[in-house]
Amino acid sequence: MAGQSNTGHETYYVPESSSLAIRATIGLVMIVWGASHYIDHLSKPEEPSNAGFILVAGLVWFAITLFSWFATTIRENIQGMNSAQLKHSYVIGMQWFIFSEVMFFAAFFGALWYIRNLAGPWLAGAGAGDMNTLLWPGFEYSWPLMETPQQAVGGVSGQMAAGHLANNGAFSGPEHHLSFPGWSNMLHWLPLWNTIVLLTSSFTCHVAHVGLKENNRKKFNLWLGITVGLGLIFVVLQYMEYHEALVEYGLSLSSGVYGTTFFMLTGFHGFHVIMGTVMLLVQFLRSTTKGHFNSEDQFGFEASSWYWHFVDVVWVFLFLFVYIL
Amino acid sequence: MAHGPAKGFSRWLFTTNHKDIGTMYLWFSFAMFLLGGSFAMIIRAELFQPGLQIVDPAFFNQMTTMHGLVMVFGAIMPAFVGLANWMIPLMIGAPDMALPRMNNWSFWILPPTFLILASSLFMEGGAPNFGWTFYAPLSTTYAPPSVTLFIFSVHAMGISSIMGSINIIATIVNMRAPGMTYMKMPLFVWTWLITAFLLVAVMPVLAGAVTMMLMDIHFGTSFFSAAGGGDPVLFQHVFWFFGHPEVYIIILPAFGVVSEIIPVFSRKPLFGYDSMVYATASIAFLSFIVWAHHMYTVGLPLAGELFYMYATMLIAVPTAAKVFNWITTMFKGSITLETPMLFAIAKVFLFTVGGFSGLMLAIAPADFQYHDSYFVVAHFHYTMVAGAIFALSAAVYYWLPKWTGKMYNEAMGKTHFWISFIGFNLTFFPQHFAGLAGMPRRIPDYNMMFADFNMMSSIGAFIYGSSQLLFLFNIVRTITHGKPVNSDKVWEGATTLEWTVPSPAPYHTFTTPPEVK
Structure with a gap:
């Protein structure tokens, strides 16, 4: 893959016209329309709506389209239509896609940084004189935020009484948080196990890659299978943690900005873990049932493994900034 | 691979041909230009005289919002x-x-997405009305129900932009003909490479911003609600981290276009090619560290105001390098003033005016006076309309003979240019004065003292708007009745590779790559 091969220019495969894009568009439009109307419908459940059905139908339609799209590209590759140059286009495409994902997470990490280092202290009166005695008297900032400014002024009614017109709901802090519980309770702390599971899976994914480079299919299948399994274990652990947070700790999306950032960051990460697991599972099935991939031709697996390592790195940052610091 | 296009409408639905897709993008954007323009006409009709005239204020807000959204994301x-x-x-x-x-x-993501977005005009509660910058809590606590549709539309546009940009990056990095080194690429290609990078970097941040809005509105989170420990100002930070690079996403390809056109009609190579490349890259880099200059009056710490002020002023350096390079390219050239060149020169001149008013706005203490006034409206229309849309008009006239194989009507093109130029300046130059005198933006009514400026503005807007119909007519007439150009190299001074293929460009070009020396 080093650089471009100029000989490849003559055989660059420009596909014939294809219905894939239109089919994907139909799915996406159904998702956009269905999701927005379904979410609007949540607040007025008494009105009849078919938006939920359209959303699900759109998702299924989209999944089927993606399946045939990928099937098409795999078939073209097996038929030998893909020059080294075209393969390099796919490599570039995947790399920049992952970069866009990095920037998506950067938005949420940036929000977390801003809230923890600037907005939180300001709400408690830092920097701007004693403004908070007028706005949120009695609010003290700490992280994790266990008492919201609204609670500090006596809940929603207190907030309204103080003349704050803007009110978009009740925000009451959790009873417990999920941050570092001290060395003695380390072993009961789920995020630590999540970290171990995910870091191990990155390692096993790499071992699978080494196996593939050696053309050792047995080794590849074994370690890739283990990686998929670890991905599933992570999802289960994350589910257990969410259950604990919601049921035992009273921590939810509406627990103020700690619950907000906690669930949004770990939630989007968890969603990406599920996507990555599915991607690796597909590669696993391609290898075990169809015998795809060899030491020379392995882009589907490589792209999924890059994605997996990316998800792993995001977790390391999450562990650091959401749980430990 | 020597097949031509498929027959019938399925050609356009199923195509994989870059020329077909480019054509569809151009027609779609022209349609959106007319739609967004008609919203602007309603705005200017309302503002023709003080007092509430034609539309009610709630609808006026929808018009300013939809005008901005459609023009930025749908047209330019x-x-x-x-x-x-x-x-x-x-x-x-x-x-x-x-x-x-x-x-x-x-x-193909774009047309249905904009159809859905425009349909919100007929929804209960109306279309989005919170401005194209959709600041929280206007766009969260106080938003109309159509905001959910708006959020998912923005997601879909983002997906389209990210995929389009990844494609452009992969094409430029991987598909250059042998011998076409990076520093031999035409400047339009260079500016697009950097623009595509900006898009991939910031469209996901916009997706993050609207996702936070969605969660705040429907799922009880408190990103932008101080009651829960969040901060509405956080929205502005996330938005403008996207928004400032976004305005360079709009202007950098316009720089690329004029950097192609000015050398051709001056019959001289572009002056300072290397410095143009480095200036473009510097502008892109700076665009990531100046976003809070849109937020001087929101209550930033003093250190923040100072940092963003100086960083913003730095942008003037690479931008001025570009302007000097264009001028120096023209210096002692044998210049002819065909329509593309007229638009290109006007773009350089008027964009510089917009750049100067930008420098004024960059000064934090002065901005406290200018902020959210018509001075800002005048400033960004000098960059968006004269900077981007004049460059687009130039590009269409410049490449239309290559696309269609026929020559547009030069007299009609020049008429379009002069009416546009006069109409544009009549619209937006008085807005500087109205703004400096204190007229706020985004309002349907105003003090009597601004009546003259506003009437001039409205007359100018109607002139500029109707001149675009002449543009449309000229394009259609070129396609149907234009005189064939019968030459690969339509313009005497042209040097880039597109002028080595026949006019109109065949359906497939460069199936074997040319040798570039």
């Missing part, structure tokens, strides 16, 4: 993507874009 951005699709493979000697099917998908 897709128009430049259309140019990129048509011209980048031709300029670097590639057979097509790197990922042709994805290319088609990037386009």
